[in-house]
Amino acid sequence: MSTSLFDLTGKRALITGSSQGIGFALAKGLAAAGAAIVLNGRDIGKLEQAAMDLREAGAIVDVLSFDVTDHATVKAAVDDFEATTGAIDILVNNAGMQHRTALEDFPADAFERLLQTNIASVFNVGQACAKQMMKRKAGKIVNIASVQTALARPGIAPYTATKGAVANLTKGMATDWAQYGLNCNALAPGYFDTPLNAALVADPEFSTWLAKRTPAGRWGNVDELVGACIFLTSDASTFVNGHCLYVDGGITASL
Numbered sequence: 001m002s003t004s005l006f007d008l009t010g011k012r013a014l015i016t017g018s019s020q021g022i023g024f025a026l027a028k029g030l031a032a033a034g035a036a037i038v039l040n041g042r043d044i045g046k047l048e049q050a051a052m053d054l055r056e057a058g059a060i061v062d063v064l065s066f067d068v069t070d071h072a073t074v075k076a077a078v079d080d081f082e083a084t085t086g087a088i089d090i091l092v093n094n095a096g097m098q099h100r101t102a103l104e105d106f107p108a109d110a111f112e113r114l115l116q117t118n119i120a121s122v123f124n125v126g127q128a129c130a131k132q133m134m135k136r137k138a139g140k141i142v143n144i145a146s147v148q149t150a151l152a153r154p155g156i157a158p159y160t161a162t163k164g165a166v167a168n169l170t171k172g173m174a175t176d177w178a179q180y181g182l183n184c185n186a187l188a189p190g191y192f193d194t195p196l197n198a199a200l201v202a203d204p205e206f207s208t209w210l211a212k213r214t215p216a217g218r219w220g221n222v223d224e225l226v227g228a229c230i231f232l233t234s235d236a237s238t239f240v241n242g243h244c245l246y247v248d249g250g251i252t253a254s255l
Contacts, residue, residue, distance in 0.1 A: 005236040009034030013233065014078075014088045016068050016125055017095030019046035021194040022144065022222050026092055029226030030233065031059035035090065038062045038081070068095045068121035078128035087136065090233045091129040093122045093143040093166075098196055103157040111158045118162035122169055126184075130177055137181035140233045143170045145188035147248045163188075167244045174242030183241050185232045190248025192220040216249030 013030045017023040019041040027037045027050070037059055041047045044065050051061045062085060066077040082088060097117045099110045122143050133139025146163040148156065166186060173184035191210055193201050200206045201219065211217050228247050231237055246252050 006230050006234045007034055008230065008234055011089040012036040012038060012086060013090035013092060014038040014040060014064065014129065015092040015094055016040045016121065019043060019050045021196060022189060022192065022225060023094040024050055025222035026094065026225060026229050028054060029229060033230050036060040038064050038088065040064050040066065042067055068125055069116040071124045074124040075128045078132065082132050088129050088132065090140045091125060092229065093125055095121050096144065098156065098159055100155045102155055106158060114158045114162050118159070119165045119169065122166055126173060130182060133182055134177065134180040139182045141173060141182060141184040142229060142232045143186045145186040145244055147188060147190040147246065147251055149188050149244060150252050170244065171242040178241045183237055185240055185242065186244040187225065187228055187232060188244050188246045188248065189225055190214065190220055190251050192222055194222060214249040214251045215254050220249060
């Protein structure tokens with residue numbers, strides 16, 4: 001009984017930005033829990049390679065390439081997939097980007113790209129999938145937030161703003177859509193060794209600072225996000241809604 005609560009067999013999960021890093025790790029983890037996977041991204045070559053890797057491990061995989069920042073394109077892609085292939089039971093809004101510049105010099109165009117990629121995408125894909133889920137009175141949406149949802153660091157103020165917005169949009173999704181049987185929550189990673197953080201991982205000074213600042217004393221491994229994501233996308237979390245789950249080695253708990 002206890003393990004069956006986490007079984008995703010018979011479910012299909014769309015993960016945006018899933019050709020590498022956290023998105024790919026979550027896709028691999030949800031597949032291992034039984035879910036069929038829909039990979040998303042803009043680089044079709046990287047997506048096809050990721051799909052091949054998952055299929056070699058026994059996963060059922062579709063590839064759905066669309067730009068998460070284009071509302072009309074997202075809706076058309078999701079509606080067409082639902083009509084021709086089948087239901088999307090789980091959505092993981094993972095697509096995101098980073099741009100590091102002091103706030104007083106932050107380029108306006110970079111700020112706009114962050115808004116579109118990190119927060120408008122959550123609205124676009126969330127709305128498209130939710131409209132289909134609402135018809136079935138069931139669905140799981142997990143939005144990828146960040147340790148920066150709660151904390152700021154120099155040089156990434158706009159990124160911090162977008163991730164704070166992700167948490168509040170998640171609360172709004174839960175408030176509007178829980179009545180239709182949807183569970184909408186956020187998963188907030190701390191500092192993980194990913195391509196997005198490659199420059200920081202390669203910086204000995206930053207890594208030393210991070211080890212001292214994080215109670216766990218190290219960078220996170222992307223596989224350590226899988227359990228939390230399975231929890232939020234499975235029957236184990238049927239009464240969890242509007243929550244932001246931090247997986248950060250204790251960094252948000254400690255001064």
